[in-house]
Amino acid sequence: MINYPNKKKTSNIKLSSSANRGMNFELMINQTNEFYLDNDIAIIHKKPIPIQIVSVDYRVRSAARITEAYYKLPSTTDYNGIYQGRYIDFEAKETKSKTSFPIKNIHEHQVTHLTRVKEHGAISFIIVYFALLGRIFLLDSTYVNEFFQRSKGNKKSISLAEFEKFGHEIKESYRKPVDYLQVIDEYYLKAPQ
C-alpha cells in the first residue's frame, strides 16, 4: 500500500476536526479504495483520465513518448467496481463552498450514466466533499438526477441542507478517509430498498 503524505498523522482523526482538510480528496478516496482492495472488501478502481492522443514519438522504442495530447470530456464516471456482488458506480467532487454544491461540476452525460446503471441494478451515487467544512456526503443518483433536472431552471446548486436531508454523511474510519461502503452497508444492503 502506498504511504500517502499525512497518512500516519490523520488516519485516527475525525475529518470534522479538519485534520484532513489539506489532503487531496482524490487521494482520500484512492486511499480508501486501496484499503478495501488490500483487505479484500471491494474491488473499486478509479478510471484513467480520458486523453485524446495526437502525436507520439517512437524514436526510443522502450518508452514511446506522447508529445501532443488533449484532455477529453469523460463519457462516464470516475469510479466503478464491485462490492458484495453489486456493481458500484460513482463520481466524486470537492467544493470550496460552505453552503452548496454547484451542479455544473457534474456533466449531464455523467448524470445520465449514473441513472442508467442504477436502472440496470447498480448502486450509483455522487460523493461531495465540502472541503472547508470537512464534511462528506453520499447522494444517490435518483436525487442527483432530480437536482440536475431542477438546475435547468433557476436553482443551479444543491444546498448543504439538501445533502443533510436527502444524502448520507460519510464518516472517516480507521485507515479509510472516505468510508462510503459503511453508508452502502447501512442504507443499501441492510435496509429494504
Next chain:
Amino acid sequence: MINYPNKKKTSNIKLSSSANRGMNFELMINQTNEFYLDNDIAIIHKKPIPIQIVSVDYRVRSAARITEAYYKLPSTTDYNGIYQGRYIDFEAKETKSKTSFPIKNIHEHQVTHLTRVKEHGAISFIIVYFALLGRIFLLDSTYVNEFFQRSKGNKKSISLAEFEKFGHEIKESYRKPVDYLQVIDEYYLKAPQ
C-alpha cells in the same frame, strides 16, 4: 451511434466469412457495446488508456495541451460495466496466430484482477480474436488463471483446441460484431453455475 468504417458492408455478414478480418478488433467490441448501450441491453464501456502526464502547456487556457506523457501499464482490464444486475469485467485481445494465444499478452495483475472480481460475484473473462481464422472465443477467468499459472512452466500459450474445449465461441449477430452477451446469457445466466 458512430458510423464506423465498413459498418454497412459487414453488419450482416458472418465473421467466419472473413468479411470482418480487416476491421480493428477494438472497434468491433466498441460497436457491439454501443449496440448494447443504444438498445438499453447493458452498460459496458472501455476504460481510457492509462497515461502518465509529465508536462502540460496551459498557455492557451481553453485547451490545455499535454506536451509530454507516457503510457502506463494498466492496473485492471479494458472493459467493465453492468448487465442484468451483474458486474461484467473483461480484457480483449487479438492474435495473428492460427494455432494458439500467447499468454504474455495478458499481464499478471490483469489475471489477478479478473480472478478477484469473480470471487466478489462478477462475471469475468477474456475475449480472444484469432484474426486470421475469423474466430472469437470467450474464456472464463477461472481458466485464464489456470493457463496463466501453467505458463510459468513450459507452456506459454493457450491452444486453439483449448479455447474450443474450455471456452465459448462468440458469434456475430446483426449489428453486433462480437455478441459476447449471447454467451453470457447461455452459459452464465441460464445454466446453473
